[in-house]
Amino acid sequence: SKPAKKIKEAVEAAAGKVADALSPDVPGAPSSVPPSLEEPTTPREPLPPKKEHGAPDTRTPTGAETGAPKESKGQQGAYLTTSQGARLRDTDHSLKAGPRGPILMQDHHFREKITHFDHERIPERVVHARGAGAHGVFTGYGTATNLCRAGFLAKGKETDVFVRFSTVLGSRGSADTVRDTRGFATKFYTDEGTFDLVGNNIPVFFIQDAIKFPDIIHAAKWHPDKEIPQAQSAHDTFWDFVSLHTEAQHHTMWNMSDRGIPRSYRTMEGFGVHTFRLVNAAGETVLAKFHWKPKLGVHSLTWEEAQLLGGIDPDFHRRDLYDAIEAGAFPEWELGIQVFPDTDDETFAGIDLLDSTKIVPEELAEVQPIGKLVLNRTPRNFHAEVEQVAFHLGNLPPGIDVTNDPLLQGRLFSYLDTQLTRLAGPNFSQIPINRPHAPVNDMLRDGFHQHAVHAGVAPYRPNSLDGGNPFPAGDKENAFLDVPVRVAEAPKVRANPISYADHYSQVRLFWLSMSPVEKEHIVRAYTFELGKCYEQAIKERQLRCLANIDPLLCEQVATGLGLPVPEPTEEFADVTPSPALSQVGKKWPGDGRMVGIVIDPDGDLEGIPLVREAIFAGGMVPLLIGPHGGMVNGLPVQRTFLTARSVEFDALLLAGAPAPAPDALPSRDAKAAAVATVVTDPRVALLVEECWRHSKVIGGWGVGASLLHDAGVADTPGVVTGGSATEVFTQVKELMSLHRVWERFPSIMPA
Numbered sequence: 200s201k202p203a204k205k206i207k208e209a210v211e212a213a214a215g216k217v218a219d220a221l222s223p224d225v226p227g228a229p230s231s232v233p234p235s236l237e238e239p240t241t242p243r244e245p246l247p248p249k250k251e252h253g254a255p256d257t258r259t260p261t262g263a264e265t266g267a268p269k270e271s272k273g274q275q276g277a278y279l280t281t282s283q284g285a286r287l288r289d290t291d292h293s294l295k296a297g298p299r300g301p302i303l304m305q306d307h308h309f310r311e312k313i314t315h316f317d318h319e320r321i322p323e324r325v326v327h328a329r330g331a332g333a334h335g336v337f338t339g340y341g342t343a344t345n346l347c348r349a350g351f352l353a354k355g356k357e358t359d360v361f362v363r364f365s366t367v368l369g370s371r372g373s374a375d376t377v378r379d380t381r382g383f384a385t386k387f388y389t390d391e392g393t394f395d396l397v398g399n400n401i402p403v404f405f406i407q408d409a410i411k412f413p414d415i416i417h418a419a420k421w422h423p424d425k426e427i428p429q430a431q432s433a434h435d436t437f438w439d440f441v442s443l444h445t446e447a448q449h450h451t452m453w454n455m456s457d458r459g460i461p462r463s464y465r466t467m468e469g470f471g472v473h474t475f476r477l478v479n480a481a482g483e484t485v486l487a488k489f490h491w492k493p494k495l496g497v498h499s500l501t502w503e504e505a506q507l508l509g510g511i512d513p514d515f516h517r518r519d520l521y522d523a524i525e526a527g528a529f530p531e532w533e534l535g536i537q538v539f540p541d542t543d544d545e546t547f548a549g550i551d552l553l554d555s556t557k558i559v560p561e562e563l564a565e566v567q568p569i570g571k572l573v574l575n576r577t578p579r580n581f582h583a584e585v586e587q588v589a590f591h592l593g594n595l596p597p598g599i600d601v602t603n604d605p606l607l608q609g610r611l612f613s614y615l616d617t618q619l620t621r622l623a624g625p626n627f628s629q630i631p632i633n634r635p636h637a638p639v640n641d642m643l644r645d646g647f648h649q650h651a652v653h654a655g656v657a658p659y660r661p662n663s664l665d666g667g668n669p670f671p672a673g674d675k676e677n678a679f680l681d682v683p684v685r686v687a688e689a690p691k692v693r694a695n696p697i698s699y700a701d702h703y704s705q706v707r708l709f710w711l712s713m714s715p716v717e718k719e720h721i722v723r724a725y726t727f728e729l730g731k732c733y734e735q736a737i738k739e740r741q742l743r744c745l746a747n748i749d750p751l752l753c754e755q756v757a758t759g760l761g762l763p764v765p766e767p768t769e770e771f772a773d774v775t776p777s778p779a780l781s782q783v784g785k786k787w788p789g790d791g792r793m794v795g796i797v798i799d800p801d802g803d804l805e806g807i808p809l810v811r812e813a814i815f816a817g818g819m820v821p822l823l824i825g826p827h828g829g830m831v832n833g834l835p836v837q838r839t840f841l842t843a844r845s846v847e848f849d850a851l852l853l854a855g856a857p858a859p860a861p862d863a864l865p866s867r868d869a870k871a872a873a874v875a876t877v878v879t880d881p882r883v884a885l886l887v888e889e890c891w892r893h894s895k896v897i898g899g900w901g902v903g904a905s906l907l908h909d910a911g912v913a914d915t916p917g918v919v920t921g922g923s924a925t926e927v928f929t930q931v932k933e934l935m936s937l938h939r940v941w942e943r944f945p946s947i948m949p950a
């Protein structure tokens with residue numbers, strides 16, 4: 200690898216004039232001399248403002264400051280007022296000409312209340328409309344300081360952050376658990392200016408050039424005539440596009456894998472996707488890709504769970520994030536970087552680092568941890584924080600710069616632009632959640648919703664009236680550095696580099712890196728999604744793409760669709776699988792996982808208090824499921840047989856085997872399920888059946904164990920029946936660290 204570029208001299212030459220102007224003798228000693236004939240070269244006090252320039256220095260607290268203490272969550276003050284502070288006598292009756300008369304135009308309170316309500320909504324994001332957010336803290340490890348001068352990466356340095364997770368395709372009110380990419384956008388409020396790392400849970404993208412973004416989104420969102428389907432990729436226009444525009448095949452395979460249906464935001468990886476350029480204090484540069492690694496590991500739902508949750512709890516991911524934080528199981532990620540030498544061709548191991556449809560396998564470039572993120576505070580007001588937060592890739596601190604990736608370059612335009620409509624004007628960075636924590640001294644003025652009352656008379660440069668302020672900073676003042684990389688002398692063209700034409704090698708790499716059970720899921724996902732398409736030609740065209748990825752994959756999906764298997768049109772690339780891409784086969788902590796415990800008055804409930812303690816001690820949450828609410832034999836019930844559904848639990852314990860209640864779901868289906876499995880309450884039978892099918896760990900003792908024996912599952916992998924309540928849970932906990940009992944998931948795929 201070539202040595203990193205030395206660019207300090209170039210920068211110093213450019214910044215020399217400024218650095219001289221800000222020589223150390225002068226700052227900190229501003230004078231109040233009147234403007235001279237010359238342009239000031241050193242900062243000094245502006246002229247004193249005219250009296251009428253003075254702005255009110257006290258404000259009515261709005262409660263909108265994000266740093267305000269949690270206690271001020273409720274309404275403020277004892278008395279209701281108008282927006283102008285006048286106390287109100289009545290807000291329940293409009294002012295009318297007599298009790299039966301029409302409303303009077305003069306009812307200002309009525310008009311103010313209704314007008315404001317009429318305008319409560321803002322346009323949803325054009326993509327990533329559905330999301331959830333949380334506050335937290337990032338702590339630098341100091342391991343990146345030799346590569347990157349950004350202060351927030353220094354050892355032990357703590358920086359406030361706000362993270363917004365999202366789905367891409369659905370509207371604001373759509374379900375959380377749909378098959379889709381997830382957004383993972385982080386705002387670091389660093390002392391040197393805000394850094395927005397706007398990434399996804401998938402490290403590659405559908406397109407190589409930002410100019411194609413409207414195309415992929417128009418294809419992937421609902422059909423324009425009927426606005427269906429909502430938040431789905433299982434429809435004709437999506438598959439029409441990705442089968443014609445084959446650079447999308449890599450991202451599509453990730454979508455069809457388990458990564459498309461995460462178990463929780465807490466169990467997702469995050470990726471900055473693009474390659475960035477890092478600059479250290481000596482002005483040396485490297486190229487780097489950002490990775491977020493979740494402490495809990497990467498885990499997913501099963502497809503059936505995801506579908507059930509769409510109806511049972513469309514807010515599943517949002518709820519899971521907030522419940523975990525409020526229970527003290529703070530979600531954690533490590534930020535890591537893959538580092539590459541900043542060579543002229545911007546490639547590594549033959550991989551084009553400017554092509555966002557390619558990864559660099561971790562086996563080729565290790566992910567080096569550089570800091571830790573902990574989310575520890577839920578939003579106080581969803582609209583103020585999660586809805587109004589505005590990310591932008593151009594928000595970079597000194598030490599991190601962009602590259603020429605054409606996807607990144609286009610994003611630099613789009614994110615600023617979109618907020619103008621969404622947040623109604625150019626002053627969105629003054630909204631509390633978007634305010635930098637670094638001091639701001641810009642010359643941006645006026646515009647809709649201007650909240651700042653700017654003093655001074657000279658928001659322009661050069662000036663003499665405001666003492667020449669503000670001055671550009673130089674290297675010594677840690678100014679942002681646009682790395683003076685060489686822009687190739689090349690003709691102006693609408694074209695891609697040759698390397699961008701490889702659309703299949705890394706899709707094959709991903710497929711071959713999967714375990715058998717993950718391959719099985721991918722086959723089922725393609726078969727399901729293409730099975731939902733109407734146009735035969737689209738299915739056949741996508742099969743032709745699969746034929747270029749892997750013959751077994753193609754054959755399996757074609758069989759499921761009942762279509763012939765096409766021949767590949769390209770040679771298979773010779774790729775080395777990357778084990779790091781597989782989610783299966785490791786052990787993980789159980790923080791924040793849900794353990795359902797079925798109890799009934801005739802069950803063996805003696806061990807329950809100890810088991811609950813052990814579950815809490817493991818950082819998990821026990822939920823007692825009883826025949827009715829309130830208490831059962833002195834134990835508090837959190838879910839009833841009516842409100843519980845298996846999808847909420849990561850594991851199930853049975854301390855009882857309640858007899859069928861006469862009023863239990865008197866539907867034919869429920870009765871059939873009970874008969875088909877075992878004689879107990881059909882809703883409990885369904886819990887066991889689904890947990891077993893979804894490869895979750897199940898344990899039982901006493902009559903609970905008998906139920907599992909009667910149901911014929913006691914001797915299957917991941918079902919624990921021997922011993923006391925606490926002995927059963929100890930084994931259950933150990934099995935849960937593998938996430939699921941994948942041996943129970945049928946797969947015909949070879950390893």
Ligand code: HDD
Pocket residue numbers: 324325326327330363364365381382383384397398399403404408409410412471472473555588589590606609610613614615617618
């Ligand atoms: Fe984007 C939002 C991630 C390509 C245009 N994008 C948005 C969000 C995330 C991403 C996480 C939600 C931010 C939030 O929570 O407010 N986008 C990505 C990633 C991409 C990507 C990882 C590729 C590597 N995006 C991309 C392109 C364009 C956009 C190529 C346009 C040319 N994205 C937008 C947008 C959004 C947005 C229209 C909608 C709302 C917003 O920006 O603030 O500007």
